[in-house]
Amino acid sequence: MISERQKEIIDAAGKILTESGIGGLTTKKLALEMGFSEAAIYRHFPSKEAITLAMLEFLRENMQTRLSSLEPNLRVEDRFNAIFSSQFSFFTQHPHFVVAVFSDGLWEESDQINQAILALMQTKMGFLLPLISEGQSNGTFMADVSAEQMVHLVLGAFRLQMFKWRVSGFSFDLNSSGTQLIESILTMIKR
Template sequence: MKLDITARQIEIIEASGKILMNKGIAALTTKNLAQEMGFSESALYRHFKDKEAIVSLLIQYLADNINQRFEQILISNISEEEKYLALFKSQFQYFKKNPHFIVIVLSDGLMDSSEIIKNSIVKLIQTNAKSFKTVLENGQKASVFTSAIEADYLVHFIMGAFRLQMLKWKLANFSFDIEKNGMKTMATLLTLIKQ
């Protein structure tokens, strides 16, 4: 299902992501956002009812983007091993071009800000986990990935490794090539989970 969103809403949520990335959740105020956008606070309310709605749509926008990219990979006619790598390559390439969305991946502060935002983040995580679990289970059935560890636990390991890689990138002020380093990490993990 494609998200129903206007071009102006996309501009607002991208500006919100930049504020979150650079200054944190406390700095994401309607005043700061209006200043970043170059228009009045009242203009924001024509597009969103409040800050919570902005952050929630930001998460949904990211989830929709990930779902579209992942669906194309999951239906492609490549091996499960290639799908595993393609899912991560897609993620690293996207975040490399859009580092302001990294705050969603590293969202501890966001989860505490509201129940609606927390539920949006949980849904995003569950959706990502489902895609990875599909690839891993299919790979286990095809004797590509180890069956000694349940797919659910493998998902935890690989998503944890992905999150750690993104955290290291953010802490390094995005100074290294996340796609190159990230893919090396995920390929190494692939070696560990292969049959």
């Protein structure tokens, strides 16, 4: 669990990532943004990589908590909608996480960061795969494509939506655009 100060550092790092990308995130800039010395940063995190890892872990835990609290008695397609609605709402409020998760340069930083991003994807897949399998079993979703491949297609469309939002400078309403995307996906996968 991260401390309140570590969360503040993560948020400041996210702001720098949003403005300058992964190359612009330095402990010097972070200390300046926080209003204290670089040494103070190192009291909370041993490295820039540790800050990035904490950011990804915070996001994974937050997603786990948010998606675990969704109403389990809803119809399959309503739970599918609720998963993505929760994601779009979260990212609208915290756009710096979009930069952290959907930054191609981040993948090149370290194996630990790659593993943290994979854990994040597996957490999301852990909610979607059983849901899509359930929808295929009860006849809500078509079964011509395996549940795993359907998850890959859905997450690919989600990733593209998030990438478009990021490169547009967060200029369009992600909740509205995201809802349209998910409705289109449901149209395609429903029986």
